[in-house]
Amino acid sequence: MGMPVSSSPSPLLELRGLSKRFGTVQALDGFGLDVQPGEFVTVVGPSGCGKSTLFNIVAGLDEPDDGGILRFKGRGCHAKELLGQVSFMPQRDLLLPWRNVVDNAILANEIEGASRREARAKALAMLPEFGLAGFETQYPHQLSGGMRQRVALMRTFLFERELMLLDEPFGALDALTRSMMQRWLLDVWQRHRRTILFITHDVDEAIFLGDRVVVMTARPGAVKLMRAVNLPRPRAPDLLTSPEFTAIKREVLDAIEEEAMKSFISGTAAPP
Amino acid sequence: MNATAAVRGAVGAVLILALWETLARGLALPAYTLPAVSQILAAVAEHRSVLQAAALVTGFEALTGYVIGALAGIGVATLLILARPLRAGALPLLLAINSVPVVAWSPLVLLWFGMGVASKIVMVALAVGFTVFLSALAGFDRVDRRSVDLMRSFGAGRFGIFWRLRLPAALPLIAAGLRVATVRSLIVAIVTEMLGAYGGLGWIIYQSVTLIDFVQVWAAILVASMLSLAFFGLVGALERRLIFWR
């Protein structure tokens, strides 16, 4: 484990010794992490190291194996108690093709039992902020990849929960759209003040966005490095070339390199 | 694009009818082999009221059976999805029943429900029910696991997931099943009528064969295929309007 970064009294989410095994595959092994309210934590790690598995547990979709500790808002709980408590955005946008932009955005609110009319009004008011003004009655197949992603993000934001889990939300976007979306997300995050756990493959993205970067080990996933990012906010693109940024990047890349090498070797030499 | 297809279809139909007419007249084919189109049309005009009444009977049987079968098919598939344990027990039984061609049940159905419209409705409902049931079940099962997980993470229960995800996701397959079932419903109604009835197009076909009136057989077939085409076209048009996202 890296150095403990913050030790304020009540983390929103506490994970200790989380493990998860699928048959013969040990996806997670002793993963631990504290997330403070309002914090933006980014998670990077080699492909297949258990990042989505971690999110599935925190979203309540999968139970961790016995022995791990999962605490939310200071209370120990089973993963399934988190269903409906955490705002989860999976790796794919998973928009429903028969719902237009607004109705896709309010899906979670509808499930909660909110009045459709009120939810729609709220979503309509939020459209400009998500760069979707005028597109409310469009259907997913009429939208670009970037717009679909913004609809999915809007759905996640409209499901007002303190903790948001974003699994590679910009993974499928081109570099330009991506860097625009990053700044936009920071902007929205600062206005809505949620706690965010954010998975990415992109080290620049992880550092640019996060208050803290968690580097995971190759499978079985655990914490390899925990690195605080003490860069001032709001963050501008020129930050990416600053010496402070580069220093952090060096450190994070070294850790990733080591793990990527391991997973590459184990992947080519022997089955897991 | 749709209009072009329609024009092409119409041109093709006219060409075939013209060829038919020339062949039947040119070779002077006897009516029991192939009557000329003009003869058939004349027969339709002549026996208009009888054919119309028969078409009404057959149409009523087919439509009623179709609605009952469609509702039952979707209903049973829904039940098996919402009550998982039921599925393991009921599905093999249903598949076993379905493996027998529907028409094989007709003697029993005629025995149980009589020679009137009831037996035809039951037969149509059976045929349509299985077609729609199988397509609905396949549709409900086809949903992406990750979408189900997403809805679960929003706190949706089994019923919410069914209503907001499985049902709309299954609509394209259900609609395809419903479209195929239109033609089946008329076929089954007519075949069952031929096995025993008091009226309907199938009954006319059967009667005309025993009376060696082959032009009348063809007239009944023509009316039946018009009915079938109209039904198919209507459901197809509804399908295109309803499932706009494909």
Ligand SMILES: Nc1ncnc2c1ncn2[C@@H]1O[C@H](COP(=O)(O)OP(=O)(O)OP(=O)(O)O)[C@@H](O)[C@H]1O
């Ligand atoms: N439901 C499951 N059943 C069996 N194995 C699974 C299951 N879910 C994940 N795994 C395995 O667990 C490991 C971790 O998967 P996971 O999806 O968490 O990786 P990831 O870090 O999100 O990868 P990526 O970066 O490619 O998205 C993989 O080897 C995967 O095959």
Ligand SMILES: [Mg+2]
């Ligand atoms: Mg993943």
